[in-house]
Amino acid sequence: TLKMFPLNFLLLFLQLCLLVTCHDDQNCFFQMERSYYKDGDIEIAAFFPIYIYLVDRMINIFKNHVTFKGFQSKNYQYVLALVFAIEEINKNPQLLPNVTLGFDLYNVMHSDMMVMQNPFIWLAGLEEDVPNYMCRKWSKSVAVISGTSIAVQVGTLLELYKIPQLTLGSFEPLLSDSGQFPSLYQMAPKDTSLALGIVSLMLHFSWTWVGLAISDLPKGIQFMSNLKVELQKNGICVDFVELIAVTEESYISLQNRFHIQILKSSANVVILFCDTDSLIGISFPTWERVMTWKVWVTTSQWDFASDEHHILLHSFHGTLIFSHHHGEISGFKNFLQTANPSKYPEDIYLLRFWLLVFDCSVTGASCKTLQNCPLNASLESLPPHRFDMSMSDGSYNIYNAVYAVAHSVHEMLLQLLEIQPVNNGAKLTFSPWQLHPFLKNLQFTNPVGDLVNLNHMTNLEAEYDILNFWNFPYGVGRKVKVGQFSPYASQSQKLSLSENLIEWAIGITETPRSVCSESCSPGFRKASLEGKPTCCFDCTPCPENEISNQTDMDQCMKCLDHQYASTERNQCFHKKVTFLSFEDPLGMTLVCTALCFSVLTAVVLGVFVKHRDTPLVKANNRCLSYILLIALIFCFLCSLLFIGHPNTTTCVLQQTTFGVMFTVAVSTVLAKTITVVLAFKVTAPGRRMRHWLISGVPNSIIPICSLIQLALCAIWLGNSPPFIDTDAHSEHGHIILMCNKGSVIAFYCVLGYLGSLAMASFTVAFLARNLPDKFNEAKFLTFSMLVFCSVWVTFLPVYHSTKGKVMVAVEVFSILASGAGLLGCIFVPKCYIILLRPEKNALKGLRDRRISKETDVLRCSS
Known part of the structure; x- marks a missing residue:
């Protein structure tokens, strides 16, 4: 049983x-x-x-x-x-x-x-x-x-x-x-377009997670195969397949597991395909408990609304039915x-x-x-x-x-x-x-008025009316046409629906959803889950500078080089062209600083010119002091070439002017240091060192060192000169206009040569720092070169760790800092004595006057 x-x-x-x-007691019903x-x-x-x-x-x-x-x-x-x-x-x-x-x-x-x-x-x-x-x-x-x-x-x-x-x-x-x-x-x-019609309905409501309840007839299996192809083609996944018995034998074999998958499934939409011969009706008592929260999509070949089991009308309320279109x-x-x-x-x-x-x-x-x-x-x-x-x-x-x-x-x-004509009323x-x-x-x-064709070779495909089952008043179910599907219409017009006429299942007030995973909003992409269908996924934010501007995108799209991604990663914006401009707060600060140091250097030069006959100015070689101050003025002013809209001229002048001007300044410091050493090493009038000192040999260091730097710059400009370049990645949302150095090797050769001069000056000054004299500036030269070398040694790692405008600002700051170090360490103490302690700027004793006269030999014209 x-x-x-x-x-x-x-x-x-x-x-x-x-x-x-x-x-x-007669069983008339069965007799x-x-x-x-x-x-x-x-x-x-x-x-x-x-x-x-x-x-x-x-x-x-x-x-x-x-x-x-x-x-x-x-x-x-x-x-x-x-x-x-x-x-x-x-x-x-x-x-x-x-x-x-x-x-x-x-x-x-x-x-x-x-x-x-x-x-x-x-x-x-x-x-x-x-x-x-x-x-x-x-x-x-x-x-x-x-x-x-x-x-x-x-x-x-x-x-x-x-x-x-x-x-x-x-x-x-x-x-x-x-x-x-x-x-x-x-x-x-022919029902060849039925699968396409059902899939079109799924896509219309964005239902991507469905279940299948299919009759176990060969036609049901074939329909399931066709439907799965269409579902997969359109990105819709099947959570389960439930077989519906057609014969008594198959019903008995399937009844123990009937509807278990439907009960467990998280899919809210079930596609039901069975025919008039199905035994699904006898299992209605078990179907009642699985219907309430489901949306059923079925065909008129099995019409639950015309079955005597009215207990299910409440559960089937809102079902969508595909029925062959025909005249009345x-x-x-x-x-x-x-x-x-x-x-x-x-x-x-x-x-x-x-x-x-x-x-x-x-x-x-x-x-x-x-x-x-x-x-x-x-x-x-x-x-x-x-x-x-x-x-x-x-x-x-x-x-x-x-x-x-x-x-x-x-x-x-x-x-x-x-x-064969018939006679005598006989019948054929x-x-x-x-x-x-x-x-x-x-x-x-x-x-x-409908065309009927029995030749299956020329039989047309069916057109469908889409009916919606209503169960109100309660217990009086009726079907209302809410749309149609025609395989002969254009792609955009195959399916037409009047959504305002659709009544959904009891308790559902808006269009139900049936998805395995919630949609990934713009800015995210789908990440598949191992062992799960493609409709089950996680949402992963798009990487840097990539976007997704639609829901459920499989891959993020990379923004073009002249674009950048919004913070929400859902659209690309055009980058704003920028550079270290004079209006930029950082650029304005550096410009003001450079001008202030230039003016200050010019003031110091004026002080030295005004007090050129004082022992302190004369004792430290007035000519070299003037050259150094003028070189520092140009060093401060060359930093302005790094600020403002880059062009070919400024890009070429930036590094070469910087290299030559600082070479002049550092070589001047080296000449001053050597002059001090020679002055204190001269002990007898006939010695050769005295001849070098009197003939101004130390002064030749400046043009020689500068010519070497000019030669390096000429080679640089001849082979791979600097040029205008863009940096689209360093600063978010901006394309930075900057000067590309061209040959990086040439740049570091110029910088290395300048560093070598600085180290030589520092070494000589350090050795002469303890020579006895009231006006000995070897200590100041040592300290200035220490500051200079420290700035540029620090510059290298900082420079390589920055990008864009900040990189340019670091180089400008290093120029200003090293120049300020030379100005402050060498000339500020002297200006202090000249302006505030004039009593110290005087000769005491004959010996001091004689030494002062000997060291004054190094003046520029006499």
Whole structure:
């Protein structure tokens, strides 16, 4: 037995209720005939899944026990569509005149073992199924209409007799194989664009994390394969796949794990694909608890809204349904309104349906007399979940199938009449296989105006109406058209939706989201998680100077060199061109400092010129002092070349002027230091050192050292001179205009040569620092060169650790600091004595005057 206790209790209660409706303890519900027959000159056999039966094999080993499980009310509309189409054709004098259509209708079971029972009974013409035996000498049935899954199983049997078989279900690619099913014709248009339509809906609402509930038919598996390709192509991930049973055997094998994946899934959207033959209805009690917070996207081939289990209408509220687009058949709704057991007493299915939905009782030995029914009982009075008055896709396909058979027979009879005229009122007879040439290429326009084409090679793709299921008032479910999908429209217009008409699931007030990971906002990129689908990811900020300007970007985009990324990393801005300008606070400070030192140096030069005859000025070689002060003025002023908008001239003059001017200054210091040493080493008038001192040999150091530096600069400018360059990376949001030194080796040669002179001056001054004399400046020279060397030794690491404008500022600062060190250490003490302590600026004793005269030999002109 089936191990579903809640379901069995419900069905047991239903069976007890059915039993008490029969008088004399007769189970009338199960004693009724198994078929619905209407006589005609020619007939159409039909096999529809109207009842759900399950087979219990444990009751008897040799005979299966069949248990009634439910009435598929939505499938009963198929019966009425068949009757309506046949009555309409019989009333049409233009189609099959003088020929009446009839039908022979049977219910089919979902069991693989029992599905062939009624087809065998129909073929044999007996009450029991006898394989390979036909009791009737001639059958009036010229074609068979059945569901898709039934056609797969029954098609091989019917092919033995070449009986045309028309299917009412959705298009099945497997059945289009003319080699395997040459006698089978599918009425539904192709569903090749269904997967694209569903994916378009997912993309419209940005649903990237979905689940699949698919029937275990080959068509369901094929659809799942096509859908996964489209989903993957558009970046949508599948969290789970749930198989829906179609046959009793597969239902039993799957029931233990039914819906577990749906319950556990974090996906809020589930794509449900199954057909009219699915057994999903019997598992409704377990589906109720998984529906409430899910958004279901399904097709009209399985329409939950027309099932008797109204307990699920609340849970299915907000479902989106893809239904084949077709015109409305006039007269069908009025036909449904007037259909009742009194009008069609031979319709056993209508009688059973009336018993179930209106709680009637039945009397009589034949169990066909109804009592205690409501006075206003009609199909229209039923809520949509019990019976839907709008024509379903399956009913529309049945309507077209009946017309296809009628048109084929009509054309065949016309052809036969031309070949063999009928006399004495005799009727033409033919075999079902003779219809195939007419059915294969049949193409006609039905009464609605829609084109019907049975050739699967030229069959068109389906267009879809998108319906939204509403369940208000509560318990009265209805479907509202909210959009459509057409594969023939342009890419941007294939899907059209009226979102304001969509009602979502209970408790959801805005468009639901179904994602594995929340979207990465601009400024971030997706980082995949190991072992997870592509829709599951982390959000990582974009690296420096890279942006992402859209959501869910896989990679960040690098800004161009002339652009920079915003702090949010979501857009690139054009960089502002900048340089160390005179208006810049740093540049203004350095300019003011340079000018102040230049003026101060000029003032010192003025003081020395004014007091040129004083012992202190004369004792330290006035000419070298003047040269040094003038060189310092130019050293301070050359720093201005580093500030302002760079151009070719300033770039060439910056380093060369700096190198030459400081070479003059340092070589002057070296000459002063050597002069002091020579002055104190002269002890006798005849010595050669005295001759060097008197002849001014130390003064030649200045032009010699300067010429060497000029030669280095000339080589530099000749091979790789400085040029204007840009730095787009040192300062965020700015492109810095700067002077590129050209040859870095030449630059360091100039700087190294200048450092060598400084070290030589420092060494000589350090050795002469303790020579006795009141006006000895060797100590000041030593200290000045110590400051000078310290500044430029510190300059090298600081210079290489900075970028952009700061690098230029460091070099300017080093120029000013080293120049200020020379000015301050050498001349400030002398100016202090000259201006504030004049009493110290005087000769005391003859010896002092004699030494002063000897050292004064070094004046510039005498």
